[in-house]
Amino acid sequence: MTNVAPQQELSPSTAALMARRVATLGPHSPLFYDTPLELVSGRGVWLTDAAGRTYLDAYNNVPHVGHANVVVADAVNQQMRTLNLHTRYLNHMVVDYAEALLETFGAHLNRLFLVNSGSEANELALRIARQHTGNTGILVSDFSYHGNTTSLAELTTGLTVREPFGAHVRAIRVPDATGLDEAQAEVLCVQALAEVDRAIDSLQQAGFGLSASLFDLIFSTEGLLKVPAGYVEGLAQRVQAAGGLFIADEVQSGFGRLGTHMWGHQLYDITPDLVTLGKPMGNGHPVGAVVTTETLLDEFGSHNMYFNTFAGSPVSSAAGLAVLSQMRDRNLMENAVANGQFIAGAMREIAKDSPIIGAVRGQGLFFGYDIVQPDNPSAPNASATKQLIELMKAKGVLISRIGRHDNVLKMRPPMVIEREQAQLLVESLAEAVAAAS
Amino acid sequence: MTNVAPQQELSPSTAALMARRVATLGPHSPLFYDTPLELVSGRGVWLTDAAGRTYLDAYNNVPHVGHANVVVADAVNQQMRTLNLHTRYLNHMVVDYAEALLETFGAHLNRLFLVNSGSEANELALRIARQHTGNTGILVSDFSYHGNTTSLAELTTGLTVREPFGAHVRAIRVPDATGLDEAQAEVLCVQALAEVDRAIDSLQQAGFGLSASLFDLIFSTEGLLKVPAGYVEGLAQRVQAAGGLFIADEVQSGFGRLGTHMWGHQLYDITPDLVTLGKPMGNGHPVGAVVTTETLLDEFGSHNMYFNTFAGSPVSSAAGLAVLSQMRDRNLMENAVANGQFIAGAMREIAKDSPIIGAVRGQGLFFGYDIVQPDNPSAPNASATKQLIELMKAKGVLISRIGRHDNVLKMRPPMVIEREQAQLLVESLAEAVAAAS
Numbered sequence: 001m002t003n004v005a006p007q008q009e010l011s012p013s014t015a016a017l018m019a020r021r022v023a024t025l026g027p028h029s030p031l032f033y034d035t036p037l038e039l040v041s042g043r044g045v046w047l048t049d050a051a052g053r054t055y056l057d058a059y060n061n062v063p064h065v066g067h068a069n070v071v072v073a074d075a076v077n078q079q080m081r082t083l084n085l086h087t088r089y090l091n092h093m094v095v096d097y098a099e100a101l102l103e104t105f106g107a108h109l110n111r112l113f114l115v116n117s118g119s120e121a122n123e124l125a126l127r128i129a130r131q132h133t134g135n136t137g138i139l140v141s142d143f144s145y146h147g148n149t150t151s152l153a154e155l156t157t158g159l160t161v162r163e164p165f166g167a168h169v170r171a172i173r174v175p176d177a178t179g180l181d182e183a184q185a186e187v188l189c190v191q192a193l194a195e196v197d198r199a200i201d202s203l204q205q206a207g208f209g210l211s212a213s214l215f216d217l218i219f220s221t222e223g224l225l226k227v228p229a230g231y232v233e234g235l236a237q238r239v240q241a242a243g244g245l246f247i248a249d250e251v252q253s254g255f256g257r258l259g260t261h262m263w264g265h266q267l268y269d270i271t272p273d274l275v276t277l278g279k280p281m282g283n284g285h286p287v288g289a290v291v292t293t294e295t296l297l298d299e300f301g302s303h304n305m306y307f308n309t310f311a312g313s314p315v316s317s318a319a320g321l322a323v324l325s326q327m328r329d330r331n332l333m334e335n336a337v338a339n340g341q342f343i344a345g346a347m348r349e350i351a352k353d354s355p356i357i358g359a360v361r362g363q364g365l366f367f368g369y370d371i372v373q374p375d376n377p378s379a380p381n382a383s384a385t386k387q388l389i390e391l392m393k394a395k396g397v398l399i400s401r402i403g404r405h406d407n408v409l410k411m412r413p414p415m416v417i418e419r420e421q422a423q424l425l426v427e428s429l430a431e432a433v434a435a436a437s
Numbered sequence: 438m439t440n441v442a443p444q445q446e447l448s449p450s451t452a453a454l455m456a457r458r459v460a461t462l463g464p465h466s467p468l469f470y471d472t473p474l475e476l477v478s479g480r481g482v483w484l485t486d487a488a489g490r491t492y493l494d495a496y497n498n499v500p501h502v503g504h505a506n507v508v509v510a511d512a513v514n515q516q517m518r519t520l521n522l523h524t525r526y527l528n529h530m531v532v533d534y535a536e537a538l539l540e541t542f543g544a545h546l547n548r549l550f551l552v553n554s555g556s557e558a559n560e561l562a563l564r565i566a567r568q569h570t571g572n573t574g575i576l577v578s579d580f581s582y583h584g585n586t587t588s589l590a591e592l593t594t595g596l597t598v599r600e601p602f603g604a605h606v607r608a609i610r611v612p613d614a615t616g617l618d619e620a621q622a623e624v625l626c627v628q629a630l631a632e633v634d635r636a637i638d639s640l641q642q643a644g645f646g647l648s649a650s651l652f653d654l655i656f657s658t659e660g661l662l663k664v665p666a667g668y669v670e671g672l673a674q675r676v677q678a679a680g681g682l683f684i685a686d687e688v689q690s691g692f693g694r695l696g697t698h699m700w701g702h703q704l705y706d707i708t709p710d711l712v713t714l715g716k717p718m719g720n721g722h723p724v725g726a727v728v729t730t731e732t733l734l735d736e737f738g739s740h741n742m743y744f745n746t747f748a749g750s751p752v753s754s755a756a757g758l759a760v761l762s763q764m765r766d767r768n769l770m771e772n773a774v775a776n777g778q779f780i781a782g783a784m785r786e787i788a789k790d791s792p793i794i795g796a797v798r799g800q801g802l803f804f805g806y807d808i809v810q811p812d813n814p815s816a817p818n819a820s821a822t823k824q825l826i827e828l829m830k831a832k833g834v835l836i837s838r839i840g841r842h843d844n845v846l847k848m849r850p851p852m853v854i855e856r857e858q859a860q861l862l863v864e865s866l867a868e869a870v871a872a873a874s
Binding site: 014017018020021023024025026027028029030031032036037038039040041042047060062063067068069070072073074076077080081082083084085086087088089090091092094095098099102110111112113114116117118119120123124126127130131148149150151153159160161162163278279283284285286287294297298300301302303304305306307308309310311312313315316 | 451455460464467468469475478479484505506510511513514518519521522523525526529531539553556560563564568586587588590599600715720723731739743744747753
């Protein structure tokens with residue numbers, strides 16, 4: 001991401017828009033690419049810029065069921081033309097949506113709070129955990145991001161915030177077993193879980209106690225880590241044994257993105273106490289949720305007058321319902337498996353011939369490439385990663401990067417990607433990798 | 438508000454919906470009325486329930502330009518069918534909206550952050566203030582509500598939260614000059630400003646210092662107080678002289694609701710550092726904002742990577758632009774003045790003949806009645822207030838109540854209310870007051 005655009009490369013009209021943006025939103029609002037991209041329309045996996053050029057979107061997960069999805073747009077329109085109100089009056093839409101959403105969870109996760117964003121969801125989950133435990137301590141990953149409020153800024157490790165890191169927070173290193181054999185992975189797992197034990201001890205000794213752990217269970221900000229078998233189960237067991245609540249942040253991993261499972265936490269043999277949802281939930285309509293147990297909802301609800309004006313409105317519910325129906329009607333989880341395997345297979349082939357590609361990461365329709373130094377496969381190569389992103393843009397494909405060394409190429413197309421488009425993605429990738437190697 | 442509905446009064450289908458709601462959202466999600474109202478459609482100021490009965494909505498301010506406003510619905514639909522994306526790509530919609538919105542503010546308030554709710558707006562305003570001042574102390578009213586996050590729960594005085602009241606927060610009593618003559622009001626003002634001085638001193642002596650004050654400048658949760666002339670100016674002067682930032686929460690008072698002014702802070706001779714927006718901004722589409730100065734935006738932006746996925750999208754911007762255009766095209770501020778004066782005048786007439794009405798409050802299209810004991814006009818009468826709300830519902834008019842004694846009748850119709858509908862409101866009110874007196 002860059003904040004200072006080389007204005008000379010922009011067309012006159014885009015440069016004028018950029019100047020108007022800086023004069024209202026300021027110069028710090030983040031933008032992708034050395035030369036920012038002015039987009040004017042989209043359809044499915046395609047985006048069109050102000051010059052009329054089309055791009056294959058292999059980055060954005062919010063337009064989950066496709067850019068400018070007409071079914072979602074018209075469901076929202078029909079409901080906006082009918083009724084939009086808060087939940088202090090009864091209306092069937094929020095109940096219909098709540099039932100449809102809860103059906104996708106295990107039996108113990110049978111209640112929900114609706115909110116407007118992933119940040120609001122994680123905020124509420126932390127309030128519930130602090131109140132339930134009477135503790136304030138929190139366990140997070142040492143390279144993660146869960147939202148933009150004060151409480152979440154205090155536990156942010158994956159991007160710049162000015163708030164000091166909370167004294168009540170412990171950041172642990174999530175282990176990556178990529179390239180390890182089973183025995184090595186087991187050793188790594190034991191070491192990593194010992195770090196969890198030390199972190200929980202430290203919170204207890206400092207008097208904070210443990211209220212919750214908060215993790216994205218596909219560890220995407222960290223670089224799509226491949227955790228050792230048993231690590232997440234060991235983490236959850238330790239957190240819950242210490243009396244803390246286990247929060248699964250599904251903002252990245254949820255809504256079938258992984259293909260085989262609707263939710264990231266279903267990859268593991270665990271029972272989260274709280275699950276937080278956001279980004280893809282309304283295909284861009286602002287909506288989020290906290291899914292939890294009857295006991296935790298009742299405890300929080302009976303001690304707090306919690307109300308959220310916009311959340312759970314008939315229109316937000318219509319957007320959420322339309323996303324779920326599109327996923328079902330178009331078999332998008334099956335598509336994530338099939339085209340995900342196709343893309344991952346091609347990525348492995350490309351990696352074989354390239355000295356700058358380390359690990360191939362991801363599952364379903366969420367992929368990563370470790371980009372490394374050609375003469376040292378364990379050394380991150382952030383400049384080649386950036387070059388690849390710009391090369392892909394020049395070829396008409398939008399991707400990005402993640403990871404603590406900014407060297408994990410990140411690809412995460414809308415769930416409606418078809419084989420021909422997946423083919424274009426991997427062909428472009430092969431060419432870009434060849435050019436950058 | 439009630440959480441336990443007498444199910445026997447509900448129709449079988451509404452009772453079934455209620456049961457399904459409790460089984461998903463739980464029993465604590467607040468509902469209006471002894472017998473909750475199931476609403477199925479709306480248009481302008483009208484709402485229709487599941488039995489086909491229509492109600493005049495004299496309560497809801499979120500549907501600012503009218504329920505099911507077709508111009509807003511179709512602007513959102515057109516943009517949803519074109520493009521909806523975050524702000525890390527350039528798009529003209531957010532810039533068009535930012536310019537249109539900032540035009541309504543004084544010259545020094547020339548930058549904004551877009552967010553998804555009033556809670557997110559107040560959260561961000563507090564982050565900016567804490568970082569700018571290096572202090573944590575906050576000044577609020579002793580009966581107020583600004584949102585549902587942890588930081589905002591710690592300064593909530595107007596409803597039940599389980600979090601302890603923050604040691605870094607001072608809650609002051611906002612003075613009400615209703616019924617006082619000029620000299621008495623002046624004395625009250627001096628006393629109330631002395632309390633502000635003591636609160637700021639207390640924060641400084643306790644080592645918190647002052648980061649900000651956070652007030653709704655029409656003091657609506659408090660009961661639509663009539664503050665003495667000079668009070669708000671004295672408050673702002675003291676906060677800013679102590680190095681704190683003055684935050685105007687315009688979630689209730691903004692977007693022309695007051696008729697004579699677009700923003701509540703424009704009623705006073707003050708220059709807020711931060712202004713927070715929410716509820717009516719998108720006619721129900723989830724959107725909020727923090728409007729501030731170039732200096733404060735640059736300071737925060739250069740020290741924090743602040744990004745908000747849903748906020749500032751082309752669709753949210755389309756909703757915001759459509760609300761502003763409806764306000765202008767239908768002269769809704771002029772309407773708020775004209776029909777506001779008509780309703781307020783009729784309310785004063787009704788009050789003359791009633792032993793249970795104390796003060797008549799409000800401005801523009803936001804009204805309150807103090808409901809008092811017939812034999813003691815200074816004693817709040819919460820039960821008669823509740824009775825009036827139910828009587829009005831029986832007459833087909835929706836209103837509510839506010840204030841620390843639950844005895845201020847609250848009326849706040851959508852801005853599109855017409856004379857005939859205003860007439861119906863005051864006629865129903867006259868009958869209900871006569872029946873309850």
